[in-house]
Amino acid sequence: MTEYAPSLARPGVRTVLSRLEQKLSSERVFGTALIAPMQLLLWFLLIIPTLIVVYLSFVRWEPRMGVDWWSAPFAFLGNYARVITDTRFWAAVGRSTGIVIVAVTMEFLIGMGLAFFFSRPLPGKRIMTSAILYPMMLPWVVVGLCFYLLFLDRGPVNYALTQILNRPINVEWFKHPPLAMATIVLADVWQWTPFLFLILYSGLGALPKEPVEAAMTLGASRWQIFRYITLPMLKPVILIALVIRSLEAFKIFDVVFIMTGGGPGTATETISVYIYRVGFVFGQLSYAAAMAVLILILVTMITRVGVRPLE
């Protein structure tokens, strides 16, 4: 009998082990199967295109040349040299960056103000806070259309200014570079302040009440409470919101395309609009590819810096 016991135990352990092994391997197979469709898409839309865009950036190729892109002559760093010295490219990068800085700052400040305004009890608050959210749901092209109609030569903005200033105002908003830029920034601020508002408002609502109450009993002023208690507690939420919003604002295309088309001339040409024009209007795809690669590098570097405080 005593001889049997271990021999009985051994297969038992073995079955448990093999079952565990089976389960592990099947779990791995299962997991792999579940992510397979996504990885297929990523290969198809992210990895292979990235390889192609890098390759394209090193050749000289335009669709109208009539040769296949893989047999185009090498330009080596020629495209990149051209981008580096292309003042129009850097002007576009500067404009996109400017929009990020000005628009996102305004969205943050106004959004913060609104969040504080609505954080105190107010009758009808739920309806009001819901009502001001809708711009962020609108199609970007419709936002462009909206501001295009508002700023027409004989549109309501000029009329309102005429009434307020009590003299005829007939500004051609889209024909003056700084004014055209201002309308674009305004459209972005109008559409995306609700996002900053919503995120800060719900962030404020989720904060613990005790620290603020403690500070109040200690006689802290409102500004001190905001500066030393509320703001630090909101910091992670604020950083996430600012990073995401800045990345989005840097891509700005639709509103510009609808309202000014990048004009007058190149005065409102953002980086997305410029790459679009070079690649898809002028048909210089390999040059557009070099710009795209530089933008990928630039955005990655800046995001690294921007994300660091999050970690």
Added chain:
Amino acid sequence: MRKMNGSQILASSIRWLIGLLICIVVMLPITWVLSISLKPPEEWVAYPPTLVPLKPTFSNYIILFQPGNPVGGIAEMVSSAEPVTRAFINSLIVVPIATAASVLIGFLASYATVRFQAGGATLPLFVLTTRMFPPVAFAVPLLVYFRMLNLIDTQLALILMYTGFTIAFSLWMMRGFIEGVPRHVEEAAILDGASPWRVLLTITLPLVRGGLAATGLFVFILNWTEFLLAQIFTSREALTIPVQVSHYVGAVGRFYGPMAALGIVASIPVVVAGYIIQRYLVTGFTFGLVRE
């Protein structure tokens, strides 16, 4: 005591008025578009402009779908415009299919990354790179690629791109909902001998139905409003509503009425969807990094 009450009431009504004013300022731009969409042609650029149409009409909306219709007497001005019917059909085919595909693929991948860390811990972060860069940067190689595959100006091209470029949102938004499903529920089913597929489909899936719906509506908004890729990859056959809007704005003749009407019609589905998932808007736009 009474006096203080009075000043309190005054302060609170002033704050209420400010709140109302904020709402009006935010509402004005779209109200103006709505107003133009209901105006006959002679009022489109009438000066001084009026917020309320003097002779309200629906002809702008009718003209959108039937450019030759004599209603409102603008057929001659607008008959050169394309009817928006094709764009609507395209959007109604492309957007739901891409949205369903994105949510389904995103859900499966999300489950695998949350429960088994499938693909490694960095896979979800890697997926985020699809949203980090301007889409125009991907459009350059994709155009080359899709030309080879003969996918230019097809609905399939848009479906593929829309699925791929919203997968990051589906994956990240679903993470929160999946993490909300207690593990022991799944483990109990496994101990009962259920296969992992069975657990996923009969235990987890029903528990995250609400999350799938919220994610689906959010991705629907993104896909319905997408413009840049549609503008580059479609021209006549597969154009979507945002492209149609840009055609109307860019058209010669400046038919502001139909333009505004199209803007309103294009916005209704996404605004409705947005308000249904109002609670999840922050979650969506921040990839679930901030949850309400």
